[in-house]
Amino acid sequence: MDPRKIQLPREIHTGPGVIEDTGRICSDLRFEGRVMVVTGPRTLKIAGETAIESLQDAGFEVDQVTVGDATMASVAQVQDGLNGTSLVLGVGGGKVIDVAKMAATLEGVHFISVPTAASHDGIASPRASIRNGEGTASLEASSPIGVIADTEVIRKAPFRLLASGCADIISNYTAIMDWKLAHRLLNERYSESAAALSLMTAKMIIKSADAIKEGLEESARLAVKSLISSGIVISIAGSSRPASGSEHKFSHALDMVAPEPALHGEQCGVGTIMMMHLHGGDWRFIRDALARINAPTTAAELGIDPEYIIEALTVAHTIRKERYTILGDRGLTREAAERLAKITEVI
Ligand SMILES: NC(=O)C1=CN([C@@H]2O[C@H](COP(=O)(O)OP(=O)(O)OC[C@H]3O[C@@H](n4cnc5c(N)ncnc54)[C@H](O)[C@@H]3O)[C@@H](O)[C@H]2O)C=CC1
Numbered sequence: 485m486d487p488r489k490i491q492l493p494r495e496i497h498t499g500p501g502v503i504e505d506t507g508r509i510c511s512d513l514r515f516e517g518r519v520m521v522v523t524g525p526r527t528l529k530i531a532g533e534t535a536i537e538s539l540q541d542a543g544f545e546v547d548q549v550t551v552g553d554a555t556m557a558s559v560a561q562v563q564d565g566l567n568g569t570s571l572v573l574g575v576g577g578g579k580v581i582d583v584a585k586m587a588a589t590l591e592g593v594h595f596i597s598v599p600t601a602a603s604h605d606g607i608a609s610p611r612a613s614i615r616n617g618e619g620t621a622s623l624e625a626s627s628p629i630g631v632i633a634d635t636e637v638i639r640k641a642p643f644r645l646l647a648s649g650c651a652d653i654i655s656n657y658t659a660i661m662d663w664k665l666a667h668r669l670l671n672e673r674y675s676e677s678a679a680a681l682s683l684m685t686a687k688m689i690i691k692s693a694d695a696i697k698e699g700l701e702e703s704a705r706l707a708v709k710s711l712i713s714s715g716i717v718i719s720i721a722g723s724s725r726p727a728s729g730s731e732h733k734f735s736h737a738l739d740m741v742a743p744e745p746a747l748h749g750e751q752c753g754v755g756t757i758m759m760m761h762l763h764g765g766d767w768r769f770i771r772d773a774l775a776r777i778n779a780p781t782t783a784a785e786l787g788i789d790p791e792y793i794i795e796a797l798t799v800a801h802t803i804r805k806e807r808y809t810i811l812g813d814r815g816l817t818r819e820a821a822e823r824l825a826k827i828t829e830v831i
Protein backbone atom coordinates (compact mmCIF):
# COMPACT_ATOMS: atom_id res chain seq x y z
CA MET A 485 0.00 0.00 0.00
CA ASP A 486 1.24 3.49 -0.84
CA PRO A 487 2.01 5.15 2.55
CA ARG A 488 1.33 8.59 0.99
CA LYS A 489 -2.27 7.70 0.21
CA ILE A 490 -5.24 7.36 2.57
CA GLN A 491 -8.46 6.08 1.00
CA LEU A 492 -11.69 6.56 2.95
CA PRO A 493 -15.40 5.94 2.28
CA ARG A 494 -17.15 8.93 0.68
CA GLU A 495 -20.59 8.45 2.27
CA ILE A 496 -21.65 6.62 5.41
CA HIS A 497 -25.37 6.09 5.99
CA THR A 498 -26.45 4.67 9.34
CA GLY A 499 -29.85 4.55 10.99
CA PRO A 500 -33.04 2.51 11.09
CA GLY A 501 -34.38 1.71 7.62
CA VAL A 502 -31.49 3.18 5.56
CA ILE A 503 -31.28 -0.03 3.53
CA GLU A 504 -34.59 0.95 1.91
CA ASP A 505 -32.75 3.98 0.46
CA THR A 506 -30.04 1.84 -1.19
CA GLY A 507 -31.22 2.66 -4.73
CA ARG A 508 -31.42 6.41 -4.10
CA ILE A 509 -28.03 6.45 -2.36
CA CYS A 510 -26.44 4.68 -5.35
CA SER A 511 -28.11 7.07 -7.83
CA ASP A 512 -26.93 10.07 -5.78
CA LEU A 513 -23.40 8.65 -5.98
CA ARG A 514 -23.84 8.80 -9.80
CA PHE A 515 -23.96 5.06 -10.39
CA GLU A 516 -26.26 3.73 -13.09
CA GLY A 517 -26.96 0.63 -15.17
CA ARG A 518 -25.97 -2.82 -13.89
CA VAL A 519 -25.02 -3.49 -10.28
CA MET A 520 -24.13 -6.70 -8.47
CA VAL A 521 -25.45 -7.62 -5.00
CA VAL A 522 -23.35 -10.20 -3.14
CA THR A 523 -24.97 -11.88 -0.13
CA GLY A 524 -24.69 -14.97 2.03
CA PRO A 525 -27.42 -17.64 1.99
CA ARG A 526 -28.95 -16.23 5.20
CA THR A 527 -28.44 -12.53 4.57
CA LEU A 528 -30.20 -12.62 1.18
CA LYS A 529 -33.54 -12.94 2.99
CA ILE A 530 -32.55 -10.74 5.95
CA ALA A 531 -31.48 -7.70 3.94
CA GLY A 532 -30.36 -8.62 0.41
CA GLU A 533 -33.86 -8.72 -1.03
CA THR A 534 -34.73 -5.29 0.40
CA ALA A 535 -31.56 -3.81 -1.11
CA ILE A 536 -32.29 -5.43 -4.49
CA GLU A 537 -35.87 -4.13 -4.51
CA SER A 538 -34.71 -0.63 -3.67
CA LEU A 539 -32.09 -0.74 -6.44
CA GLN A 540 -34.64 -1.99 -8.98
CA ASP A 541 -37.11 0.72 -7.97
CA ALA A 542 -34.36 3.26 -8.66
CA GLY A 543 -33.93 1.84 -12.19
CA PHE A 544 -30.86 -0.37 -11.72
CA GLU A 545 -30.46 -3.75 -13.39
CA VAL A 546 -29.46 -6.06 -10.54
CA ASP A 547 -27.42 -9.27 -10.66
CA GLN A 548 -27.17 -11.32 -7.48
CA VAL A 549 -24.71 -13.92 -6.26
CA THR A 550 -24.67 -15.88 -3.00
CA VAL A 551 -21.29 -16.84 -1.55
CA GLY A 552 -20.13 -19.07 1.31
CA ASP A 553 -16.65 -18.82 2.77
CA ALA A 554 -14.16 -15.98 2.33
CA THR A 555 -11.88 -17.75 -0.12
CA MET A 556 -10.35 -16.81 -3.48
CA ALA A 557 -12.80 -19.31 -5.05
CA SER A 558 -15.70 -17.22 -3.74
CA VAL A 559 -13.99 -14.05 -5.00
CA ALA A 560 -13.63 -15.66 -8.45
CA GLN A 561 -17.33 -16.65 -8.34
CA VAL A 562 -18.27 -12.98 -7.91
CA GLN A 563 -15.78 -11.83 -10.56
CA ASP A 564 -17.30 -14.31 -13.03
CA GLY A 565 -20.73 -12.75 -12.54
CA LEU A 566 -19.54 -9.18 -13.23
CA ASN A 567 -20.54 -8.15 -16.70
CA GLY A 568 -20.54 -4.44 -17.40
CA THR A 569 -21.26 -3.89 -13.71
CA SER A 570 -20.73 -0.37 -12.39
CA LEU A 571 -20.90 -1.24 -8.70
CA VAL A 572 -20.72 -4.19 -6.29
CA LEU A 573 -22.66 -4.22 -3.02
CA GLY A 574 -21.77 -6.70 -0.25
CA VAL A 575 -24.83 -7.37 1.95
CA GLY A 576 -23.94 -9.59 4.91
CA GLY A 577 -21.42 -10.44 7.60
CA GLY A 578 -17.65 -9.99 7.44
CA LYS A 579 -17.02 -12.83 5.02
CA VAL A 580 -19.53 -11.63 2.41
CA ILE A 581 -18.18 -8.07 2.69
CA ASP A 582 -14.56 -9.23 2.28
CA VAL A 583 -15.38 -11.40 -0.76
CA ALA A 584 -17.40 -8.64 -2.45
CA LYS A 585 -14.76 -5.99 -1.60
CA MET A 586 -11.94 -8.12 -3.02
CA ALA A 587 -13.82 -9.00 -6.22
CA ALA A 588 -14.69 -5.32 -6.81
CA THR A 589 -11.07 -4.32 -6.20
CA LEU A 590 -9.70 -6.90 -8.63
CA GLU A 591 -12.20 -5.84 -11.31
CA GLY A 592 -11.62 -2.12 -10.73
CA VAL A 593 -15.25 -1.32 -9.86
CA HIS A 594 -16.58 0.52 -6.84
CA PHE A 595 -17.87 -1.26 -3.74
CA ILE A 596 -20.54 -0.42 -1.16
CA SER A 597 -20.52 -2.18 2.19
CA VAL A 598 -23.96 -3.12 3.58
CA PRO A 599 -23.32 -4.84 6.92
CA THR A 600 -26.13 -6.93 8.39
CA ALA A 601 -24.31 -7.36 11.70
CA ALA A 602 -21.92 -5.29 13.81
CA SER A 603 -19.57 -8.25 14.08
CA HIS A 604 -16.22 -7.10 12.63
CA ASP A 605 -14.26 -3.95 11.77
CA GLY A 606 -13.88 -4.74 8.08
CA ILE A 607 -17.11 -2.78 7.34
CA ALA A 608 -15.20 0.32 6.21
CA SER A 609 -11.62 -0.95 5.95
CA PRO A 610 -9.43 -1.10 2.81
CA ARG A 611 -8.45 -4.73 3.48
CA ALA A 612 -10.01 -8.12 2.80
CA SER A 613 -9.24 -11.15 5.00
CA ILE A 614 -9.27 -14.12 2.65
CA ARG A 615 -8.45 -17.72 3.57
CA ASN A 616 -5.83 -19.61 1.62
CA GLY A 617 -4.16 -22.98 2.13
CA GLU A 618 -1.91 -21.56 4.86
CA GLY A 619 -4.50 -19.62 6.85
CA THR A 620 -5.90 -16.11 6.43
CA ALA A 621 -4.21 -13.40 4.39
CA SER A 622 -5.03 -9.71 4.86
CA LEU A 623 -5.15 -8.49 1.26
CA GLU A 624 -4.96 -4.90 0.07
CA ALA A 625 -8.32 -3.76 -1.26
CA SER A 626 -10.03 -0.51 -2.20
CA SER A 627 -11.88 1.25 0.57
CA PRO A 628 -15.67 1.02 0.15
CA ILE A 629 -17.00 4.14 -1.56
CA GLY A 630 -20.01 3.95 0.72
CA VAL A 631 -21.39 2.23 3.79
CA ILE A 632 -25.11 1.59 4.30
CA ALA A 633 -25.54 0.27 7.84
CA ASP A 634 -29.20 -0.24 8.70
CA THR A 635 -29.32 -0.25 12.50
CA GLU A 636 -32.77 -1.85 12.46
CA VAL A 637 -31.38 -4.89 10.61
CA ILE A 638 -28.31 -4.92 12.88
CA ARG A 639 -30.41 -4.51 16.04
CA LYS A 640 -32.40 -7.63 15.14
CA ALA A 641 -29.31 -9.77 14.42
CA PRO A 642 -28.33 -12.28 17.13
CA PHE A 643 -26.74 -10.33 20.00
CA ARG A 644 -23.75 -12.68 19.89
CA LEU A 645 -22.69 -11.00 16.60
CA LEU A 646 -22.71 -7.51 18.14
CA ALA A 647 -20.77 -8.66 21.23
CA SER A 648 -18.28 -10.25 18.84
CA GLY A 649 -17.81 -6.93 17.01
CA CYS A 650 -17.19 -5.14 20.31
CA ALA A 651 -14.59 -7.79 21.21
CA ASP A 652 -12.92 -7.23 17.80
CA ILE A 653 -12.55 -3.56 18.79
CA ILE A 654 -11.31 -4.36 22.32
CA SER A 655 -8.55 -6.41 20.67
CA ASN A 656 -7.08 -3.10 19.47
CA TYR A 657 -5.47 -2.86 22.94
CA THR A 658 -2.99 -5.68 22.35
CA ALA A 659 -2.72 -4.97 18.61
CA ILE A 660 -1.30 -1.54 19.49
CA MET A 661 1.07 -3.02 22.09
CA ASP A 662 2.37 -5.46 19.47
CA TRP A 663 2.75 -2.68 16.90
CA LYS A 664 4.75 -0.53 19.36
CA LEU A 665 6.93 -3.53 20.17
CA ALA A 666 7.67 -4.12 16.47
CA HIS A 667 8.42 -0.42 16.07
CA ARG A 668 10.90 -0.47 18.98
CA LEU A 669 12.58 -3.75 18.07
CA LEU A 670 12.47 -3.70 14.28
CA ASN A 671 11.88 -0.05 13.44
CA GLU A 672 8.57 -0.96 11.80
CA ARG A 673 6.70 2.07 10.43
CA TYR A 674 4.34 3.28 13.17
CA SER A 675 1.62 5.92 13.06
CA GLU A 676 0.97 7.78 16.32
CA SER A 677 -2.37 9.08 15.00
CA ALA A 678 -3.60 5.65 13.89
CA ALA A 679 -2.51 4.09 17.20
CA ALA A 680 -4.19 6.85 19.22
CA LEU A 681 -7.47 6.58 17.31
CA SER A 682 -7.43 2.79 17.53
CA LEU A 683 -6.95 2.88 21.31
CA MET A 684 -9.52 5.63 21.75
CA THR A 685 -12.10 3.55 19.85
CA ALA A 686 -11.42 0.55 22.09
CA LYS A 687 -11.58 2.70 25.23
CA MET A 688 -14.91 4.20 24.16
CA ILE A 689 -16.49 0.81 23.61
CA ILE A 690 -15.36 -0.29 27.08
CA LYS A 691 -16.64 2.95 28.60
CA SER A 692 -20.04 2.29 27.02
CA ALA A 693 -20.06 -1.43 27.82
CA ASP A 694 -23.02 -1.19 30.19
CA ALA A 695 -25.10 0.55 27.49
CA ILE A 696 -24.54 -2.27 24.99
CA LYS A 697 -27.67 -4.32 25.30
CA GLU A 698 -29.58 -6.81 23.21
CA GLY A 699 -32.24 -5.39 20.90
CA LEU A 700 -31.44 -1.70 21.39
CA GLU A 701 -31.05 0.52 18.33
CA GLU A 702 -28.60 2.79 20.27
CA SER A 703 -26.37 -0.23 20.98
CA ALA A 704 -26.34 -1.20 17.30
CA ARG A 705 -25.52 2.42 16.33
CA LEU A 706 -22.72 2.70 18.90
CA ALA A 707 -21.13 -0.56 17.80
CA VAL A 708 -21.39 0.27 14.08
CA LYS A 709 -19.83 3.71 14.55
CA SER A 710 -16.96 2.22 16.57
CA LEU A 711 -16.39 -0.48 13.95
CA ILE A 712 -16.34 2.12 11.19
CA SER A 713 -13.88 4.17 13.25
CA SER A 714 -11.66 1.10 13.67
CA GLY A 715 -11.86 0.50 9.90
CA ILE A 716 -10.82 4.10 9.24
CA VAL A 717 -7.83 3.54 11.53
CA ILE A 718 -6.84 0.67 9.21
CA SER A 719 -7.12 3.12 6.29
CA ILE A 720 -4.90 5.68 8.02
CA ALA A 721 -2.26 3.06 8.84
CA GLY A 722 -2.54 1.46 5.38
CA SER A 723 -2.52 -1.91 7.13
CA SER A 724 -4.61 -3.83 9.66
CA ARG A 725 -1.69 -3.46 12.15
CA PRO A 726 -3.57 -1.13 14.57
CA ALA A 727 -6.47 -3.60 14.77
CA SER A 728 -4.76 -6.97 14.42
CA GLY A 729 -1.82 -8.33 16.42
CA SER A 730 -0.99 -11.47 18.38
CA GLU A 731 -4.61 -11.90 19.52
CA HIS A 732 -5.69 -12.03 15.84
CA LYS A 733 -2.92 -14.54 15.07
CA PHE A 734 -4.39 -16.69 17.86
CA SER A 735 -7.87 -16.37 16.32
CA HIS A 736 -6.61 -17.20 12.81
CA ALA A 737 -4.76 -20.22 14.30
CA LEU A 738 -7.97 -21.39 16.01
CA ASP A 739 -9.78 -21.13 12.67
CA MET A 740 -7.23 -23.60 11.33
CA VAL A 741 -7.00 -26.08 14.23
CA ALA A 742 -10.47 -26.08 15.83
CA PRO A 743 -13.05 -28.33 14.13
CA GLU A 744 -15.78 -25.77 14.90
CA PRO A 745 -14.33 -22.30 15.44
CA ALA A 746 -16.31 -19.56 17.20
CA LEU A 747 -16.89 -16.08 15.73
CA HIS A 748 -13.85 -14.04 14.67
CA GLY A 749 -14.32 -11.26 17.23
CA GLU A 750 -15.13 -13.72 20.03
CA GLN A 751 -11.86 -15.56 19.46
CA CYS A 752 -9.91 -12.29 19.18
CA GLY A 753 -11.41 -11.16 22.51
CA VAL A 754 -10.24 -14.29 24.33
CA GLY A 755 -6.87 -13.93 22.59
CA THR A 756 -6.63 -10.36 23.88
CA ILE A 757 -6.96 -11.56 27.49
CA MET A 758 -4.03 -13.96 27.04
CA MET A 759 -1.83 -11.65 24.96
CA MET A 760 -2.36 -8.87 27.50
CA HIS A 761 -0.95 -11.25 30.13
CA LEU A 762 2.08 -11.94 27.91
CA HIS A 763 2.61 -8.18 27.57
CA GLY A 764 2.54 -7.91 31.39
CA GLY A 765 -0.60 -5.73 31.20
CA ASP A 766 -3.92 -5.74 33.05
CA TRP A 767 -5.55 -8.83 31.52
CA ARG A 768 -8.30 -8.83 34.15
CA PHE A 769 -9.43 -5.41 32.88
CA ILE A 770 -9.84 -6.88 29.38
CA ARG A 771 -11.61 -9.97 30.69
CA ASP A 772 -14.03 -7.93 32.78
CA ALA A 773 -14.78 -5.58 29.87
CA LEU A 774 -15.58 -8.55 27.61
CA ALA A 775 -17.76 -10.08 30.31
CA ARG A 776 -19.70 -6.80 30.66
CA ILE A 777 -20.70 -6.92 27.00
CA ASN A 778 -21.47 -10.66 27.29
CA ALA A 779 -18.65 -11.70 24.98
CA PRO A 780 -16.92 -15.02 25.73
CA THR A 781 -13.90 -15.03 28.07
CA THR A 782 -13.24 -18.78 28.32
CA ALA A 783 -12.76 -21.81 26.10
CA ALA A 784 -16.04 -23.22 27.38
CA GLU A 785 -17.91 -20.04 26.41
CA LEU A 786 -16.29 -20.18 22.96
CA GLY A 787 -17.45 -23.80 22.72
CA ILE A 788 -13.90 -24.88 21.93
CA ASP A 789 -12.04 -27.74 23.56
CA PRO A 790 -9.07 -26.53 25.73
CA GLU A 791 -6.75 -28.74 23.68
CA TYR A 792 -7.34 -26.56 20.59
CA ILE A 793 -6.73 -23.38 22.60
CA ILE A 794 -3.29 -24.72 23.58
CA GLU A 795 -2.52 -25.89 20.06
CA ALA A 796 -3.55 -22.54 18.57
CA LEU A 797 -1.31 -20.71 21.07
CA THR A 798 1.69 -22.81 20.03
CA VAL A 799 1.23 -22.19 16.28
CA ALA A 800 -0.11 -18.62 16.31
CA HIS A 801 3.39 -17.12 15.70
CA THR A 802 3.65 -18.99 12.38
CA ILE A 803 0.75 -17.00 10.96
CA ARG A 804 1.68 -13.87 9.04
CA LYS A 805 5.33 -14.16 10.12
CA GLU A 806 6.23 -10.70 8.82
CA ARG A 807 3.96 -9.20 11.49
CA TYR A 808 6.14 -9.25 14.63
CA THR A 809 4.26 -9.54 17.94
CA ILE A 810 4.75 -10.54 21.57
CA LEU A 811 4.69 -14.16 20.35
CA GLY A 812 8.15 -13.56 18.87
CA ASP A 813 9.64 -15.70 16.13
CA ARG A 814 9.60 -18.93 18.15
CA GLY A 815 6.17 -18.74 19.76
CA LEU A 816 5.08 -20.52 22.91
CA THR A 817 6.08 -23.97 24.06
CA ARG A 818 3.21 -26.30 24.86
CA GLU A 819 3.89 -25.96 28.59
CA ALA A 820 3.97 -22.14 28.40
CA ALA A 821 0.77 -22.13 26.34
CA GLU A 822 -1.04 -24.33 28.85
CA ARG A 823 0.18 -22.19 31.76
CA LEU A 824 -0.92 -18.99 30.01
CA ALA A 825 -4.41 -20.32 29.31
CA LYS A 826 -4.74 -21.57 32.89
CA ILE A 827 -3.43 -18.42 34.60
CA THR A 828 -5.88 -16.27 32.62
CA GLU A 829 -8.67 -18.77 33.40
CA VAL A 830 -9.38 -19.31 29.70
CA ILE A 831 -9.16 -23.09 30.33
N1 LIG B 1 -11.36 -6.90 6.07
C1 LIG B 1 -11.13 -6.56 7.31
O1 LIG B 1 -10.52 -5.51 7.58
C2 LIG B 1 -11.64 -7.44 8.41
C3 LIG B 1 -12.13 -8.68 8.12
N2 LIG B 1 -12.63 -9.49 9.11
C4 LIG B 1 -13.11 -10.80 8.70
O2 LIG B 1 -14.52 -10.85 8.86
C5 LIG B 1 -14.92 -12.19 9.16
C6 LIG B 1 -15.73 -12.21 10.43
O3 LIG B 1 -16.96 -11.60 10.21
P1 LIG B 1 -18.29 -12.19 10.89
O4 LIG B 1 -19.39 -11.28 10.50
O5 LIG B 1 -18.02 -12.46 12.31
O6 LIG B 1 -18.44 -13.62 10.21
P2 LIG B 1 -19.45 -14.16 9.09
O7 LIG B 1 -19.43 -13.32 7.89
O8 LIG B 1 -19.12 -15.61 8.95
O9 LIG B 1 -20.88 -14.01 9.78
C7 LIG B 1 -21.20 -14.77 10.92
C8 LIG B 1 -22.60 -15.37 10.78
O10 LIG B 1 -23.55 -14.36 11.01
C9 LIG B 1 -24.60 -14.47 10.08
N3 LIG B 1 -25.31 -13.19 10.00
C10 LIG B 1 -24.88 -12.01 9.50
N4 LIG B 1 -25.83 -11.06 9.66
C11 LIG B 1 -26.89 -11.66 10.25
C12 LIG B 1 -28.16 -11.21 10.68
N5 LIG B 1 -28.54 -9.95 10.51
N6 LIG B 1 -29.00 -12.11 11.26
C13 LIG B 1 -28.63 -13.41 11.43
N7 LIG B 1 -27.43 -13.88 11.05
C14 LIG B 1 -26.56 -13.02 10.48
C15 LIG B 1 -23.92 -14.92 8.82
O11 LIG B 1 -24.83 -15.52 7.94
C16 LIG B 1 -22.91 -15.93 9.39
O12 LIG B 1 -23.50 -17.19 9.54
C17 LIG B 1 -13.65 -13.01 9.31
O13 LIG B 1 -13.39 -13.72 8.11
C18 LIG B 1 -12.59 -11.95 9.55
O14 LIG B 1 -11.30 -12.37 9.18
C19 LIG B 1 -12.70 -9.07 10.41
C20 LIG B 1 -12.23 -7.82 10.75
C21 LIG B 1 -11.63 -6.93 9.79
Ligand SMILES: O=C(CO)COP(=O)(O)O
Nearest residue numbers: 605613622724727728732
Ligand atom coordinates in the same frame (compact mmCIF):
# COMPACT_ATOMS: atom_id res chain seq x y z
O1 LIG C 1 -9.57 -8.66 11.68
C1 LIG C 1 -8.94 -7.64 11.47
C2 LIG C 1 -9.07 -6.43 12.29
O2 LIG C 1 -10.05 -6.60 13.25
C3 LIG C 1 -7.97 -7.56 10.41
O3 LIG C 1 -7.79 -8.79 9.87
P1 LIG C 1 -6.40 -9.49 9.67
O4 LIG C 1 -5.98 -10.12 10.97
O5 LIG C 1 -6.73 -10.51 8.64
O6 LIG C 1 -5.43 -8.47 9.21
Ligand SMILES: [Zn+2]
Nearest residue numbers: 605652732752
Ligand atom coordinates in the same frame (compact mmCIF):
# COMPACT_ATOMS: atom_id res chain seq x y z
ZN1 LIG D 1 -10.61 -8.60 13.63
